Amino acid sequence: MSGRDVVLVGCGRLGSAILEGWLKTGAVPPERLIVLTPSPKPASEMARASGGRVNPPLDQLASAGAVVIAVKPAIWRAALAPLLPHLAPDAVMVSVMAGVSVAATSEGSGGRAVVRLMPTTAVAQARGVAALWTDDANAAAVGRALFAPIADLVELADEADLHAATAVSGCAPAFVQAFVLALAEAGAAKGLSLDASLKLARGALRSAAATAETGEPLEALIDRVASPGGVTRAGLDAMASGGVSDLAAAAVEAAIRRSREIG
Ligand SMILES: NC(=O)c1ccc[n+]([C@@H]2O[C@H](COP(=O)([O-])OP(=O)(O)OC[C@H]3O[C@@H](n4cnc5c(N)ncnc54)[C@H](OP(=O)(O)O)[C@@H]3O)[C@@H](O)[C@H]2O)c1
Numbered sequence: 001m002s003g004r005d006v007v008l009v010g011c012g013r014l015g016s017a018i019l020e021g022w023l024k025t026g027a028v029p030p031e032r033l034i035v036l037t038p039s040p041k042p043a044s045e046m047a048r049a050s051g052g053r054v055n056p057p058l059d060q061l062a063s064a065g066a067v068v069i070a071v072k073p074a075i076w077r078a079a080l081a082p083l084l085p086h087l088a089p090d091a092v093m094v095s096v097m098a099g100v101s102v103a104a105t106s107e108g109s110g111g112r113a114v115v116r117l118m119p120t121t122a123v124a125q126a127r128g129v130a131a132l133w134t135d136d137a138n139a140a141a142v143g144r145a146l147f148a149p150i151a152d153l154v155e156l157a158d159e160a161d162l163h164a165a166t167a168v169s170g171c172a173p174a175f176v177q178a179f180v181l182a183l184a185e186a187g188a189a190k191g192l193s194l195d196a197s198l199k200l201a202r203g204a205l206r207s208a209a210a211t212a213e214t215g216e217p218l219e220a221l222i223d224r225v226a227s228p229g230g231v232t233r234a235g236l237d238a239m240a241s242g243g244v245s246d247l248a249a250a251a252v253e254a255a256i257r258r259s260r261e262i263g
Pocket residue numbers: 009010011012013014015036037038039040070071072073075078079080096097098118119120121170
């Protein structure tokens with residue numbers, strides 16, 4: 001793929017985040033970028049200003065080595081159909097769509113090789129995480145080249161694992177934020193102003209993220225804050241007896257079920 005163009009189809013929430021990550025890191029040089037988007041977006045305009053091509057004539061797709069499909073699963077076939085006659089047979093399809101299998105994507109793209117990734121939108125800051133699966137070694141190399149600079153990559157053993165990976169990474173920022181919001185509301189119920197409680201809880205989330213970035217085991221990070229018999233340990237014990245593990249399992253289970261339904 002080295003030296004070949006990269007096409008991004010779709011510049012919505014995730015497509016824009018990917019584009020921002022590439023522009024920030026230089027993982028894809030702007031002059032090799034082709035962005036296809038029905039309406040202009042801040043990220044597509046940023047790409048254009050940096051030398052990228054936005055909605056160029058489709059014959060320019062002939063030199064593309066990779067096509068990143070970042071549209072909704074319901075419309076990907078319609079979005080891809082007009083592009084296919086212009087693509088080289090060896091262009092790799094890089095799908096970030098939830099629930100659409102490698103087999104279906106390959107069948108809908110003229111039998112081309114496919115790699116699936118499930119990234120978080122923190123790829124915009126080059127601090128995302130992404131699960132990757134493919135059965136094609138070249139497609140895997142393309143997926144790594146595009147996403148390793150903007151995300152921690154976790155390569156899965158089985159395509160079916162993408163459902164659980166989606167729950168544990170793609171959905172999880174919202175799960176964690178929902179918990180932090182509940183903490184802030186609990187603090188407000190105990191007398192803090194809601195504003196103060198929200199500010200404190202957001203700060204705690206930022207602190208948790210910063211220490212998690214060190215790569216130390218989560219158990220060690222927890223133990224560092226929670227000394228035996230202390231205040232944090234009392235709260236953790238209450239969480240355990242309140243069923244925090246069951247709650248996490250239920251959230252993951254429901255997300256997996258919905259991911260399977262969409263696919
Ligand atoms: N958001 C996430 O955190 C996340 C995480 C993992 C995976 N995903 C996957 O990423 C994909 C996109 O999700 P999203 O949240 O980014 O959705 P989104 O914000 O709705 O973006 C989809 C984009 O597709 C564009 N589009 C529609 N038709 C198109 C066409 N023919 N050619 C090119 N672009 C076209 C739309 O353009 P207009 O705005 O101009 O209509 C829209 O901006 C989905 O398949 C989803 O499963 C998302």
